[in-house]
Amino acid sequence: MKKRFDKTYKIISNKEICAGYFELKVKADAQIVKVCNPGQFFMISAPEVFLRRPISIHNAENGVISFLYKVVGKGTKTLSKMQSGEISMLGPLGNGYPISRSELVSESAVKSFPVIVAGGTGIASVHFLAVKLKNKGTLYYGAKTKKDLLCLDKFKKAGWKIIVSTEDGSKGLKGFITDALKEKLGERSGEPGNKPLPGCRAAGLPNFRLYVCGPTPMMKAVFKIAKESNISGYASLEEKMACGIGNCQGCAVKVSGKTKMTCKDGPVFKIEEIEI
Numbered sequence: 117m118k119k120r121f122d123k124t125y126k127i128i129s130n131k132e133i134c135a136g137y138f139e140l141k142v143k144a145d146a147q148i149v150k151v152c153n154p155g156q157f158f159m160i161s162a163p164e165v166f167l168r169r170p171i172s173i174h175n176a177e178n179g180v181i182s183f184l185y186k187v188v189g190k191g192t193k194t195l196s197k198m199q200s201g202e203i204s205m206l207g208p209l210g211n212g213y214p215i216s217r218s219e220l221v222s223e224s225a226v227k228s229f230p231v232i233v234a235g236g237t238g239i240a241s242v243h244f245l246a247v248k249l250k251n252k253g254t255l256y257y258g259a260k261t262k263k264d265l266l267c268l269d270k271f272k273k274a275g276w277k278i279i280v281s282t283e284d285g286s287k288g289l290k291g292f293i294t295d296a297l298k299e300k301l302g303e304r305s306g307e308p309g310n311k312p313l314p315g316c317r318a319a320g321l322p323n324f325r326l327y328v329c330g331p332t333p334m335m336k337a338v339f340k341i342a343k344e345s346n347i348s349g350y351a352s353l354e355e356k357m358a359c360g361i362g363n364c365q366g367c368a369v370k371v372s373g374k375t376k377m378t379c380k381d382g383p384v385f386k387i388e389e390i391e392i
């Protein structure tokens with residue numbers, strides 16, 4: 117069983133990085149940071165809020181675990197008011213992305229080209245993946261408007277090519293990010309020799325691997341595109357959770373015709389197996 121810890125952490129900072137979005141940083145022991153993997157999450161407590169709330173690991177390094185979250189309701193609002201002191205968290209939880217040791221260590225060992233597709237706060241969890249994958253690819257990132265686009269500088273710094281879209285056209289392409297993805301993959305399939313997407317650093321690598329996190333309509337559109345283009349990959353689901361450890365059955369999803377718990381069996385599943 118994967119190691120998890122139920123303990124309190126010292127808050128280093130909990131800053132509003134832009135309107136309605138906060139980045140929480142907590143001090144953590146090296147042994148905890150070491151077992152944090154991309155795609156995993158913590159159940160975070162806020163004072164006087166009944167259930168803990170699931171928030172993905174945004175980054176974990178040098179004795180610090182960070183989380184990026186949007187204030188949407190009581191739990192996250194209360195959390196955003198915690199500026200100092202201790203915070204109780206359970207984690208790391210969930211399976212995380214199945215990244216092989218070679219994908220984390222050496223570019224040359226990797227035979228796939230990663231394409232991350234993120235929508236809304238889905239960007240929070242895929243950042244840790246983008247940092248950890250040694251082979252950098254392209255991030256497709258869609259948001260409602262310019263002010264909802266987060267972390268672009270961090271992805272750039274991590275070596276990723278970025279394609280953004282906003283629904284109102286205030287930055288990047290106008291419309292849904294899935295339109296841009298479809299267009300690029302369409303171009304690719306028409307090319308002889310299955311050339312990689314523009315921006316692929318590891319030119320010549322023929323295989324794409326998709327990593328997806330975002331709102332359900334976006335994920336559904338990506339799954340359709342993946343199926344049409346015969347591309348495999350993984351998606352992280354963000355179902356509502358109460359316990360986070362498989363006890364309440366509150367986060368059930370259908371995967372390959374079977375009922376799975378998003379918190380315990382996921383939140384990351386193979387794209388082609390998810391039934392949403």
Ligand SMILES: Cc1cc2nc3c(=O)[nH]c(=O)nc-3n(C[C@H](O)[C@H](O)[C@H](O)COP(=O)(O)OP(=O)(O)OC[C@H]3O[C@@H](n4cnc5c(N)ncnc54)[C@H](O)[C@@H]3O)c2cc1C
Nearest residue numbers: 169170171172185186189190191192240354356357358366
């Ligand atoms: C694995 C995972 C990772 C996530 N990562 C992030 C992230 O990195 N950043 C981010 O911004 N958001 C993330 N989310 C979404 C985040 O958890 C929600 O936005 C947050 O829980 C909302 O809480 P709230 O109280 O502010 O909002 P509300 O919408 O008010 O809270 C949700 C309400 O639903 C109730 N509830 C929750 N689960 C259940 C249940 N199973 N049964 C009954 N009632 C329930 C809560 O008690 C609460 O009242 C993630 C979600 C998941 C599942």
Ligand code: FES
Nearest residue numbers: 360362364365379
């Ligand atoms: S949140 Fe309780 S079983 Fe998943």
